[in-house]
Amino acid sequence: MVGSAILRNFKSNGYNNIIYRTQSELNLVKQNEVDKFFAEENPSCVIIAAAKVGGILANNTYRAEFIYDNLMIEANIINAAFNNKVEKLIFLGSSCIYPKLAPQPLKEEYLLSDYLESTNEPYAIAKIAGIKLCENYYRQYNANFISAMPTNLYGPFDNFNLETSHVLPALIRKFHEAKIQFKNNNVVTLWGSGQPKREFLYVEDLAEAIRFLLENIEAHDLYESGISQLNIGTGEDLTINELSNLISEIIDFKGSIEYDKSKPDGTPRKLMDVSRIHKLGWHHSTSLKEGIEKTYKWYLENCN
Ligand code: GFB
Numbered sequence: 001m002v003g004s005a006i007l008r009n010f011k012s013n014g015y016n017n018i019i020y021r022t023q024s025e026l027n028l029v030k031q032n033e034v035d036k037f038f039a040e041e042n043p044s045c046v047i048i049a050a051a052k053v054g055g056i057l058a059n060n061t062y063r064a065e066f067i068y069d070n071l072m073i074e075a076n077i078i079n080a081a082f083n084n085k086v087e088k089l090i091f092l093g094s095s096c097i098y099p100k101l102a103p104q105p106l107k108e109e110y111l112l113s114d115y116l117e118s119t120n121e122p123y124a125i126a127k128i129a130g131i132k133l134c135e136n137y138y139r140q141y142n143a144n145f146i147s148a149m150p151t152n153l154y155g156p157f158d159n160f161n162l163e164t165s166h167v168l169p170a171l172i173r174k175f176h177e178a179k180i181q182f183k184n185n186n187v188v189t190l191w192g193s194g195q196p197k198r199e200f201l202y203v204e205d206l207a208e209a210i211r212f213l214l215e216n217i218e219a220h221d222l223y224e225s226g227i228s229q230l231n232i233g234t235g236e237d238l239t240i241n242e243l244s245n246l247i248s249e250i251i252d253f254k255g256s257i258e259y260d261k262s263k264p265d266g267t268p269r270k271l272m273d274v275s276r277i278h279k280l281g282w283h284h285s286t287s288l289k290e291g292i293e294k295t296y297k298w299y300l301e302n303c304n
Helices: 002-012 031-041 056-061 063-083 121-141 167-181 203-216 219-223 240-251 275-280 288-302
Strands: 045-048 088-092 145-150 152-154 187-191 200-202 230-232 256-260
Touching: 002 203, 031 063, 045 063, 045 203, 056 063, 063 088, 063 121, 063 145, 088 121, 088 203, 121 145, 121 219, 145 203, 145 219, 152 167, 152 203, 152 288, 167 187, 167 240, 167 288, 187 240, 200 203, 200 288, 203 230, 203 275, 230 275, 240 288
Parallel strands: 045 088, 088 145, 145 230, 152 200, 187 256
Antiparallel strands: none
16 A cells, blocks of 8 residues: 555656565565665665554454564665665654553654553564664664654555454445445444544555655754654544544445444554654645545445
């Protein structure tokens, strides 16, 4: 989802020298494959959008793969980028790097100030290691490597598998299927209590932010201002219950909702403080309603 949105954005903004590989073409977990790729292609800039990702249940179930695959992917790429004299690198993480009970909104400075939320601790530890790889290749070798932390993302090419997806695509699918198959005469079951709050960013806005960072922000700007990573989000959040009301309205689902409290809630809230990236000059442009409408249209055209 993220890689394809970045590709569309860069192509439509005049970049015509983009090198990319799908997962089946290049296994980023294998150091020898990554080293070979860098030696052959010799890229000047690198964006690490690849990662093993998933929703709360996938994070909690595939804990070993979430830490191992993500550590290997980022360590292989960042080290190969350094060895091949890459001029600029952007590493993408997630808002789950911040402590479970950090004050809200989450300022960049709160990194490593307290313990993490347990369902996504393996993923968060791997992403924090990636941030620290970038920062310390800068501190030791002056490498122009930076990290950006998007909030929860959604949009075209999202994962709509109910076992492994994030909440927003899961709700689109659940409400849509309930409306079509059961003619709205159905109960949709959501996970947890419905009370946790989440912030959502449309993936095409993230792609615009990445291009903004590539063109305007250097490692020096980030690390010398006393932070290790830059937040990317909307600065607005809502409860899962409010999200489900919004999605059911857009889909025109008229049945009822119940909550399966045996499923985890995860972090109570993770609202990004986006004042730094706003000051630098980037702001999101897609409202949550508009983004969900576009994603639902994409789902109808591609997943039905
Ligand atoms: O999006 P989500 O899976 O992950 O869940 P996180 C967000 C909230 O939605 C949780 C609730 O409180 C879920 O219990 N929820 C309700 C549902 N119904 C559903 C449903 O049908 N499916 C899903 N998936 N959730 C992930 C992290 O955390 O966020 C990752 O695990 C990453 O590491 C990612 O950081 C952005 O927001 O809790």
